[in-house]
Amino acid sequence: MTPAEDQINPPAERQLDTRYRHETPEGIELVLTLAGPLVRGLAWAIDFAIRAVAYLAFVLLLSLLGGVGTAILLVTFFLIEWFYPVFFEMRSGSTPGKKIFALRVIQADGSPLTWSSSLLRNLLRAADFLPFLYATGFLATVVSRRFQRLGDLAAGTIVVYEGQEEKRTARTAVPARPLPWPLDYGEQMLVLRFAERSPRLSAARRRELAAHLAGFTGREGTPGQALLAHASWLRRGRG
Amino acid sequence: MDLDRIAIALRPRSPWEAMDLGFALARRSFRTLWLLWLVTALPVPVALLFLPGWFMPWGLLLTWWLKPLYEPFLLYWLSRSLFGETLPVSVVLRRWRRIAGTWLLPGLTWRRFHPDRSFLMPVFLLEGLTGAAGKKRIQVLGKGQGGAMWLTGLCFAVEMVLALSGFVLVQVFIPNELRWGAAADFLQRTGSIQVLAAAVLAMSLVGPLYVAAGFMLYISRRVDLEGWDIELGFRRMARRLAERRRRNLERIAALVLLACLCGPWCSPLRAAPLPEPEQARVLVQEILADKTFGHRETRYTWQRIAKEPGNDTAMGWLGTLLSMLGRATRSVYQALGALLRLWIGPLAVFCKMALLLAAGALLAWGLARYQGLRRRLPMGRGRGKKGAGPKVLFGMAVTPESLPGDIAAACRRLLDQDRPRQALALLYRASLSRLVHGHGLDIPASATEAECVRLVQRHRGRDQSDCFRLLTRVWLQTAYGHERPSRRELEQLIAAWSAGFAGEGA
Numbered sequence: 034m035t036p037a038e039d040q041i042n043p044p045a046e047r048q049l050d051t052r053y054r055h056e057t058p059e060g061i062e063l064v065l066t067l068a069g070p071l072v073r074g075l076a077w078a079i080d081f082a083i084r085a086v087a088y089l090a091f092v093l094l095l096s097l098l099g100g101v102g103t104a105i106l107l108v109t110f111f112l113i114e115w116f117y118p119v120f121f122e123m124r125s126g127s128t129p130g131k132k133i134f135a136l137r138v139i140q141a142d143g144s145p146l147t148w149s150s151s152l153l154r155n156l157l158r159a160a161d162f163l164p165f166l167y168a169t170g171f172l173a174t175v176v177s178r179r180f181q182r183l184g185d186l187a188a189g190t191i192v193v194y195e196g197q198e199e200k201r202t203a204r205t206a207v208p209a210r211p212l213p214w215p216l217d218y219g220e221q222m223l224v225l226r227f228a229e230r231s232p233r234l235s236a237a238r239r240r241e242l243a244a245h246l247a248g249f250t251g252r253e254g255t256p257g258q259a260l261l262a263h264a265s266w267l268r269r270g271r272g
Numbered sequence: 273m274d275l276d277r278i279a280i281a282l283r284p285r286s287p288w289e290a291m292d293l294g295f296a297l298a299r300r301s302f303r304t305l306w307l308l309w310l311v312t313a314l315p316v317p318v319a320l321l322f323l324p325g326w327f328m329p330w331g332l333l334l335t336w337w338l339k340p341l342y343e344p345f346l347l348y349w350l351s352r353s354l355f356g357e358t359l360p361v362s363v364v365l366r367r368w369r370r371i372a373g374t375w376l377l378p379g380l381t382w383r384r385f386h387p388d389r390s391f392l393m394p395v396f397l398l399e400g401l402t403g404a405a406g407k408k409r410i411q412v413l414g415k416g417q418g419g420a421m422w423l424t425g426l427c428f429a430v431e432m433v434l435a436l437s438g439f440v441l442v443q444v445f446i447p448n449e450l451r452w453g454a455a456a457d458f459l460q461r462t463g464s465i466q467v468l469a470a471a472v473l474a475m476s477l478v479g480p481l482y483v484a485a486g487f488m489l490y491i492s493r494r495v496d497l498e499g500w501d502i503e504l505g506f507r508r509m510a511r512r513l514a515e516r517r518r519r520n521l522e523r524i525a526a527l528v529l530l531a532c533l534c535g536p537w538c539s540p541l542r543a544a545p546l547p548e549p550e551q552a553r554v555l556v557q558e559i560l561a562d563k564t565f566g567h568r569e570t571r572y573t574w575q576r577i578a579k580e581p582g583n584d585t586a587m588g589w590l591g592t593l594l595s596m597l598g599r600a601t602r603s604v605y606q607a608l609g610a611l612l613r614l615w616i617g618p619l620a621v622f623c624k625m626a627l628l629l630a631a632g633a634l635l636a637w638g639l640a641r642y643q644g645l646r647r648r649l650p651m652g653r654g655r656g657k658k659g660a661g662p663k664v665l666f667g668m669a670v671t672p673e674s675l676p677g678d679i680a681a682a683c684r685r686l687l688d689q690d691r692p693r694q695a696l697a698l699l700y701r702a703s704l705s706r707l708v709h710g711h712g713l714d715i716p717a718s719a720t721e722a723e724c725v726r727l728v729q730r731h732r733g734r735d736q737s738d739c740f741r742l743l744t745r746v747w748l749q750t751a752y753g754h755e756r757p758s759r760r761e762l763e764q765l766i767a768a769w770s771a772g773f774a775g776e777g778a
Contacts, residue, residue, distance in 0.1 A: 042281070042282055047279065048278070048279060048280055048281040049279055049280045049281065049293065049296055049297060049300060050281035050293070050296075051289060051292045051296055069288070069291060069292030069295045070430075071288070071291050071426045071430075071485075072291070074429075074430070075422070164437045164441045164444065165440055166437070167433070168437035171430060171434070175295060175481065180292070180295075194286075194288075194289065214513060216509075220505075223506070223509065226501075226505075227499070227502050227506075230499055230502065233496070233497060234497070234498070235497075238497075238498055241503075242503055245510050246506055248513075248514070249510070249513050
């Protein structure tokens with residue numbers, strides 16, 4: 034969900050990505066980052082652990098009640114096993130396990146999850162589970178284009194990473210210098226990104242990158258320093 | 273390394289996203305990767321089939337242990353395809369010495385159980401680094417990335433699940449009737465082979481995914497550390513700016529050229545003489561007096577004023593009268609309302625009854641009207657005997673007036689004259705005429721012969737319908753099939769017809 038990325042490096046058709054683009058009827062393109070089977074499997078394992086703890090607690094509590102307790106226990110087990118994901122998905126779009134990895138279940142058209150879809154995708158866990166521990170679900174997720182297991186395919190849902198904002202580094206002490214040429218939005222973002230990433234780049238690589246713009250950064254200082262000064266100017270504009 | 277030809281979208285990615293991208297990459301070229309894997313990995317399990325049974329568990333372990341031997345080929349192929357070069361499988365295999373060279377020994381021994389195996393492999397294989405340099409490089413690349421460990425752990429789990437699933441799937445589909453006698457023996461003996469097959473299948477499914485995901489972890493780390501996305505963007509930016517600069521230069525050159533060409537014909541520019549301060553002040557006043565610099569203007573408009581309170585008394589006696597009238601009307605209404613409230617229950621029942629009665633009457637009237645309408649319409653079914661049936665059916669006149677009085681006799685006469693076709697036609701016409709005008713059968717002018725038969729069957733007795741069916745069949749054969757009916761057949765028909773139709777008057 035970061036359209037800025039598209040402006041920095043416009044996506045090419047042949048370039049592979051895990052981004053899924055959906056254009057709404059209003060002509061707005063939603064960019065969603067799909068989540069693959071491994072991270073989803075881990076999220077499921079965490080959810081399972083949470084459920085297991087809950088089961089254990091219920092067993093300890095309700096065993097005090099004898100026969101009635103067993104009855105209540107079975108009903109509770111049933112409800113938790115089938116409706117734990119539905120409950121959390123309808124509340125906030127993701128179960129606690131998914132929340133840890135910033136995952137979220139949404140409709141394939143980018144709209145929030147509906148009740149029927151949530152019920153369907155979670156009831157079909159029974160199919161994805163077969164023959165053992167989500168083997169079918171894993172294979173379906175790997176094969177399908179949008180990382181959907183059978184339940185997702187039936188319900189028309191996808192699992193995406195929630196929009197992560199790029200972390201902005203604090204303002205640097207580099208004196209600001211205005212841009213000598215007009216830049217479009219993507220190019221401005223690119224200059225800013227260079228400044229943000231430059232502490233992690235090696236000095237040689239920094240020089241190498243900045244050298245691409247050597248002819249346009251003015252005479253003062255090296256191209257790298259000039260770019261940092263421009264970035265500082267841009268960042269001041271962004272407040 | 274030509275970043276313009278890279279096959280993945282370049283952007284900073286989290287380790288999880290990088291693994292997802294690896295999965296997508298493996299899916300895109302899974303067939304080649306699988307083939308490469310199978311070519312290198314299958315020999316060991318296949319050899320196991322010919323070795324004694326006790327060796328099987330060790331063989332399985334060996335197959336698993338030798339994974340770093342199969343994986344480099346996939347990695348090599350992937351690294352080439354990342355920059356748009358699709359190598360055939362045979363070429364990759366022929367380069368085995370170069371591919372597996374530096375990696376094989378550490379990979380199979382002390383790095384076999386390294387949790388970051390998939391991530392280390394590119395460093396050794398693609399960068400060709402060994403020893404201290406390799407160690408340093410791994411330290412730089414591996415700092416702050418925990419993805420590869422998760423990848424190894426999760427892929428191991430997935431492999432276990434898939435192998436077990438495959439085995440269970442086969443077992444579930446073996447019917448109980450087969451677990452007996454010779455078949456049971458066979459199943460028992462091949463049990464270890466089933467396990468082997470399931471395990472190898474699971475390994476081969478997970479292998480390409482694991483290699484591709486590890487490779488993408490490595491690539492995304494390099495994208496981040498070396499700013500590949502920035503390089504790509506800077507290059508595009510430099511191209512655009514250079515293009516802009518070139519265009520500006522062209523524009524300036526064109527202007528200079530224009531100036532040079534037009535210069536001689538232009539009159540030289542001369543500055544206007546500066547006015548004196550006094551003159552200038554007058555000029556300023558003149559200019560400021562212009563309407564543009566502000567002026568006064570008076571306009572009158574109507575404005576609505578709010579009504580003042582306490583004006584009612586001005587209305588005098590008329591107002592009092594009106595208010596009295598108003599009060600009187602209100603009390604009348606109130607009285608009526610009370611009355612209505614009292615009567616509302618019975619009134620409602622009455623209204624309901626009246627409405628129901630009206631609706632019933634309307635319905636009855638409508639039905640009657642509809643019936644009458646139908647009777648009068650030409651298509652109606654309930655047409656009376658007197659109603660005009662079609663005068664012509666199948667191109668033949670069927671009015672009673674067009675027929676001779678004694679049909680049977682007329683037919684026999686025609687037979688005697690050796691005109692069986694005419695005799696049959698007369699008989700058929702006469703039957704239709706009887707049906708339509710005698711029995712009031714509703715045969716539409718558009719009906720076919722078969723429909724006539726069906727109508728007769730539905731509405732007339734068995735005698736008539738049988739006779740008519742036979743008659744129709746013979747008539748169709750004669751009229752359309754041009755078969756000459758035999759005299760005996762016709763005489764039988766005439767007799768049957770006389771029994772079925774002639775009795776009732778025409």
